[in-house]
Amino acid sequence: MKLVYLTSIDLDRAQGGCKNHVLGIVHGFQKLGWDVELISAAANPEAHLDLSVNHTKVLKKRASLPYQLLEQWRTWMLLRNRKSRPDTFYIRAGRSYVIPGLYAAWHKIPFFVEFNTLIEMEANHRWLVPIAVALENWLIRRSTGCFAVTPEIKNYLSQRAGVVSDLFTVVPNGCEQRVIQESRAFTVHHPRKNEPVIGFMGSFEPWQGVETIIRAMPFVLEKVPMARFYIAGRGKLESFYRDEVARLGIQHAVQFSGYIEPDQIQHFLHQCKVLTCPRVAAFDESGIMKHVGTSPIKMFTYLGSGSTVVTSNLASMAIFKPCQAVIFAEADNPEDYAEKLIYALLRTPEEFDTNAESARSFIESGYTWDALAEVTARDMLAKLESE
Incomplete structure (x- = not known):
């Protein structure tokens, strides 16, 4: 051909x-x-x-x-x-x-x-x-x-x-098979730390919903005072995100990590105990469509790296329902996201190890x-x- x-x-x-x-x-x-x-x-x-x-x-x-x-x-x-x-x-x-x-x-x-x-x-x-x-x-x-x-x-x-x-x-x-292989090898030499770090990696666009996690952080910090949110990426909404962090007074708990070079992605992902993909709802309160659900590559990369993920419970995310490493929260709802993030952060290391292999196996099953x-x-x- x-x-x-x-x-x-x-x-x-x-x-x-x-x-x-x-x-x-x-x-x-x-x-x-x-x-x-x-x-x-x-x-x-x-x-x-x-x-x-x-x-x-x-x-x-x-x-x-x-x-x-x-x-x-x-x-x-x-x-x-x-x-x-x-x-x-x-x-x-x-x-x-x-x-x-x-x-x-x-x-x-x-x-x-x-x-x-x-x-x-x-x-x-x-x-x-x-x-x-x-x-x-x-x-x-x-x-x-x-x-x-x-x-x-x-x-x-x-x-x-x-x-x-x-x-x-x-x-x-x-996801590339290479990501899965590198993740397994990386984990052997650099075991994932049991620190309450939440991570996001991607572009700063309106549909990404990063502000939902920022607004969830005060609720998370009430239950997990040492929790931190690492935001990796770049885009037009960065100043808005920084303003939200300042407005909520959580500068000590949020780190803007900038653009992550490809050879540093595994290192960034393994710093995080939980990763998030907080896509916004497809429709606003008036029923006007804001976006049609896409297939975020970050979800496949997260899972290929053996990560536990909290994401929005949208129709476009239904593909991930069979994976036990994925936890679903209500889109655009900081309190529900906080609840799910707290639940994920408090899981035991043994549960994370089980989830890690479940995540990689999910990708290997056809993705x-x-x-x-x-x-x-x-x-x-x-x-x-x-x-």
Whole structure:
């Protein structure tokens, strides 16, 4: 199978989750014997990035509209000048990546589209968003098949584009097998400390819900005075988070750890007795949709590292119900989160050891990138054969 994988993500600059997803699937395809070419955006096409795959970069200096349009033009020219015809395109949908679908449809090349989120949840421009939605709907209707990371995204996009839901296949995010192996080895030499540390690792975006944990900390500190909350990451809400910490007077209990380099992730995770993924509720009190549930890569990384996790009891998190290392709390409810965090922090070391292996086994049961790439490839081949 000769496949061209296209994404508008700048892999040189991408945060861990996006990059891991792209490379996890691409390398999984390669292990199946597929001939894969990766085409991605890049602010600096000359930057060396060893991805162990045939990689072509398309210049996009910034994410502004003019540069996105230029990226589309450059992508079209790149595809037009190709000397060989691929068997299929795999397009990781992005707000500016419609051109590969147009090219594939024009040249009658089968193509698949993967959706991790929704354009209308990430942008609010009054006339650009409707245009982008219309183009995405067209892309879905003309595709050979689509992949969504959660049933919620699948159902929403199926209805929005007016297609049968069978066109979509749900393939969640995952974790590298390497994370599990490194975690087991790391634990042997650096046993997890029995200190009441709560951790979060990720981008500082509104849907992450970090403020819920900050607001839960005063309740946690009443029962566990030595509890600490380590917040690792970066983003536009950092000043808001810091202001909340100051307002609550809990500066002594909250540490902003900054961006964690990939080779330091295991060290950070093993500092924490409990990790958290406090996603906000999908709808506000008026019933207005704030976001459609995504599949947070951090959850798979947390579990692959053998961690106990407290997360929001949302439909998009139902996939983790079978894992005994995951504890569910009511989204956006600091008091309920505090109760669940206290319960988790007070577990015995023996219980944490049991949970650690349960967490890793859950990932190994079908949520490594290799396993997910195999599911994706099998679905693609079936749909290509049925065309």
